Amino acid sequence: MTAEIISVGTELLLGNILNTNAQYLSRELAALGITVQRQSTIGDNHDRLADWVKDAKQRCDLLVFTGGLGPTADDLTKETVAACYGDSLVFDPEEWEKITRYFAASGRATAPNNRKQAMVPARGQKIPNRHGTAPGAWFEQEGRCAVLMPGVPREMKAMWEEEVRPRLLARQNSTLHSLTLRVLGGESDIEYRVRPLLENADPTAAIYCKTGECEIRITARAATDAEGQEKCRAYAKKFYNILGDAVYDEDVAGLEETVVRTLKEQGLTIAAAESCTGGLIAQRLTAVPGSSEVFGYGFVTYWAEAKTRLVGVDPAVIDRYNVVSAPVAAQMAAGTLEASGADIALSVTGIAGPTGGDEVRPVGTVYLGAARGDTVYLKKLHVSRPDRALVRARSAQAALELALRLAQGKIPAGTRALPRAACRDDQALAELDAAFLSE
């Protein structure tokens, strides 16, 4: 089955808004085994739209529209597509009643042009909208279909999930099951390792990468939910075999969610002292609902004196080793453990740029610390592209990765361990510093 996606709206052609709908629908259609041949964005112009629909209808089985269902005179999509599919629109009192109620609930009166939104296909089907006023529409002629959904992403996604995807699955006599693996690591590396698994018809697997991690989405079609689940699980196993514990979780929004859940499960708490990340770690952890169970204290110790006053870093250590150094990261982590009473403490000190770098510590040099019990683990990071936002994002991601491993009771990979008591020991700090500088 082939499809095209059509986004209608002058605001898109002006670049006033970013078209996220096309990406969302492309992923969803791919998961259904439907090949998207083209995405188009067109304005609210009747003739151009009609020409376009006539052509596109010949090219593929399904046209998926978003936008153009509003109440203004500009919004012509529904009428135009109806005509192209040999259908027409009729007034639907039930929809009109809903629209009137919706307006009344927000203290407004309907205008005459709102009646347009209550027009539904005469032969085709209306598609209920539970999250807005405009119903969608489904037209069909000689086995070719067109589906119209609202342009507001929240309404469109809800209508897709609740109404449109189920219809398409029913036509295929199948259900759809998805499983998302979250994987730590660099993009090109992961993609390279799993590439052969990404070219499969059923289950399909697609990879989406962001800073410091990737998402692998496995989707299976099957007659029953149980069978779909089993197919996904079996295919996921192939990824686990290649990637091992770089796969840190399934079906979560991000690493912070897994860290918070793991801490909860283990009955542990966490705190952080942040210099170059400036609150990014705290912000990511507290973005997770219920994080107050595990996170209570965050210190943004941007200045050297803040590192000393809030988490007890020795000013002499800063002078001796530089504020961006393993000894400082070690004292920050140890001091945060003490100042907060948390079970795990993270620390970050680095040079995010654009200025402040030198030969020994170029922009992108970051030291991370993570303390648990009697041990502090230290890690050095070097982000080669001197981009402030990237350096900060990678650093926060690396710190959360340390937190996850400590919460899991593992020794984090690529770290040096220092007894927590040695954080006040000159000799031990000098050795630690030298070891990192000679890396």
Add this chain to the structure above:
Amino acid sequence: MTAEIISVGTELLLGNILNTNAQYLSRELAALGITVQRQSTIGDNHDRLADWVKDAKQRCDLLVFTGGLGPTADDLTKETVAACYGDSLVFDPEEWEKITRYFAASGRATAPNNRKQAMVPARGQKIPNRHGTAPGAWFEQEGRCAVLMPGVPREMKAMWEEEVRPRLLARQNSTLHSLTLRVLGGESDIEYRVRPLLENADPTAAIYCKTGECEIRITARAATDAEGQEKCRAYAKKFYNILGDAVYDEDVAGLEETVVRTLKEQGLTIAAAESCTGGLIAQRLTAVPGSSEVFGYGFVTYWAEAKTRLVGVDPAVIDRYNVVSAPVAAQMAAGTLEASGADIALSVTGIAGPTGGDEVRPVGTVYLGAARGDTVYLKKLHVSRPDRALVRARSAQAALELALRLAQGKIPAGTRALPRAACRDDQALAELDAAFLSE
């Protein structure tokens, strides 16, 4: 002049990446007075692409392509478009030399198929790429043009700004000048007030909204830079007349940049104690290069005990008034001023949800404090959509707005003032609390 934008790439049709190029180019073309009639995304398929180009070439003056310039056999865009414009490709030793050097610099050898990237238009022009290996191309036939740029957004934007936009301006015998106003306030409100100004041919003005603020971009074409600047300035004045000091700055990336710059100009420093925003304020401030001049201390006081231990909130005040209350926000701000020694201190305590709300304090209830000198200013915010991320984002934005006004030496609008000494006065706190609860 009319244009269409064409993004080439199977990865876009699969939804693996979000198409930000189309939005960027749409804005840029609109600023040049070029009407974008359609945006399309197509795969790397020679026949479909050729059909498409033949049609599109009839419909409009300029076709703007991104993507499809890579070295693999799939990347057919350049050959296909050349043929449609009656042109062909020739090997360019100079480009080949550049590609070879580029590979050598990263320790790699070129493969035979890399030679494809050194093919340039025989009659048309090659467009230099200073940020990657693939040169762009410009084809022209009977006054109709096609321009091909890389798909990687960073390379595409650079090529557009350095090479393509100047060529288009030269054809128009004009220069382009832009001015961006940043405006505080709700989206629909601002858009409604300035709508008549948004429908102008030259200068053009477009509005882009995000959480708690909007960006208004004014663009003028003119024979000289000075004239363009003057036209923008005159048109900006119309917006200032309507919006007043809701326009907080020009040509900045966001409110945090203006706050940091204003603090620097005034020789002031700032600190923050954050509960529901969980580090978001600190993170935004420290995202600005050079923020270490004004920001040294951030406290993420997520737990009640952290509010007490780090910024001296009286536990009895929390018990009496609730942790989400004006008295607690007042003590947090006053305590942060003292703990950090900063000139301005911000505080936030609220219910971001999804749980934790009740009748008196539904999800979305947030108290903000801002202390400077002998006074603490308090404000209550209610975010009606109970969306955790939205509540946090709006709260951080409102706090930065308070910071800006205090840095400017103004009394922030919509606040109640409390003498800082009264933050320890039971009677004063009780009156403050009552005043907010009766709002």
